[in-house]
Amino acid sequence: MTAPVHGITPRDVPQVRLDILDWLASPTTRTILEQRAPTPGVTQFLAANAASAELYYVNSDMTHLAHTVGRDLGVYALTPDDLPARSGLLVWETPLDDGGAHWAPSAVMWLANETRFSVSMFVSATHYLHWAKAWGPSAVTDARPIRAGRLILRGQAQPLPVDGRERPWETMNLAANDVVLRTLLATWLLIRQPASARTLHHVEHVPAPKSVQHRLRGRAPDPAAAIRLVTLRRALRPAAGAAADREHAAQVYRHRWVVRLHRRTYPDHTSPSGFDKKWIGPYLAVPKGCESAPIIGADRVNVLRR
Known part of the structure; x- marks a missing residue:
């Protein structure tokens, strides 16, 4: 894996959690956040979120796939x-460019209950401070109280519902956070796909460094919690020695294809309507006998960039 532009690798994610907890424990941080937040108790909320968070790292291939899938959500x-x-707490290897490198989210934290979820967004401190220095000394000074190690707090998105009701995306009024939340939703749905020969992702567990585990004792429920590294399945990448093509899979035959993310209706006896809708895909459609065949459809595999 090449070095990510924000300098955070999968094994660094527990340290990122620790940096956020240390940042939130600072009296200066508490004062600044409480002054800026529309509701009181934001520092306690963020600290509880960071302490209890499961850890995820999404590599560049999967980030690009999630961004492309999210862009098409209707x-x-x-x-x-x-x-x-x-x-x-989820870190994207490649920041999401939705308004300049200094403002491109590299990580998010979320906390959900039965009715809604809240998201906090962070950008690369390296990119932001580079921009701030060019803007002027006051911008650098303003960045100090919102810096948590290698990340800087961009802000919090509006709480969003988790009631399962379908809403046209354009009615959500997400404004500047539209790209982030589209990509996050697509990332979640990709991760939640049951593991099978058809899924597009692979998840492996990366152990937390022992030095960070020791420092997290008493501050997180499970200091030794592994990081879930989410990558694009290697079977979907061009074969070794194949002609280079940044847009598509290396070989295209008429045997397998990618089914895009969509909603499907299922019978549900517990629902008053008698049915329920769930997200399905994206996944590989694999006809019998075509388990090792390449993927068909240039327009459907152009998200699988290296």
Whole structure:
């Protein structure tokens, strides 16, 4: 894995959690955040979120896939079961460019209950401070109280519902956070796909460094919690020695294809309507006998960039 632009690797994520907890424990941070927040108790909320968060790191391939899938979402619909965890800290290897490198989110924290979830967004401190220095000394000074190690707090998105009701995406009024929340929703749904030969992702558990585990004792429920590293399945990448092509899979035959993210209706005897809708995909459609065949459809595999 090449070095990410923000300098955070999968094994660094527990340290990122520790940096956030240390930052929130600072009296200066508490004062600044409480002054800026619309509701009191924001520092306690963020600290509880960071302490209880499950840890995720999404590599560049999967980040690009999630960004592409999220961009095409026409409806918003989410239930608690669609989230990979009630509380999480997720780092994208590639920042999401939605308004300049200094403002491109590299990480998010979320906390959900039965009715809604809240998201806090962080940007690369390296990128932000580079921009701030060019802007002027006051911008650098203003960044200090919102810096948590290698990240800087961008802000919090509006709480969003997890009631499962479908809403046209354009009615969500997400403004500057639209790209972030589209990509986050797509990332969650990709991670939540049951592991099988058809899924596009692979999850491995990376152990937390022992030095960070020791420092987290008493500050997180499970200091030794592993980081879930989410990557694009290697079977979907061009074969070794294949002609280079940044846009598509290396070989295209008529045997397998990617089914895009969509909503599907299922019978549900517990629902008053008698049915329920769930997110399905994206996944590989694999006809019998085509388990090792390449993927068909240039327009459907152009998200699988290296």
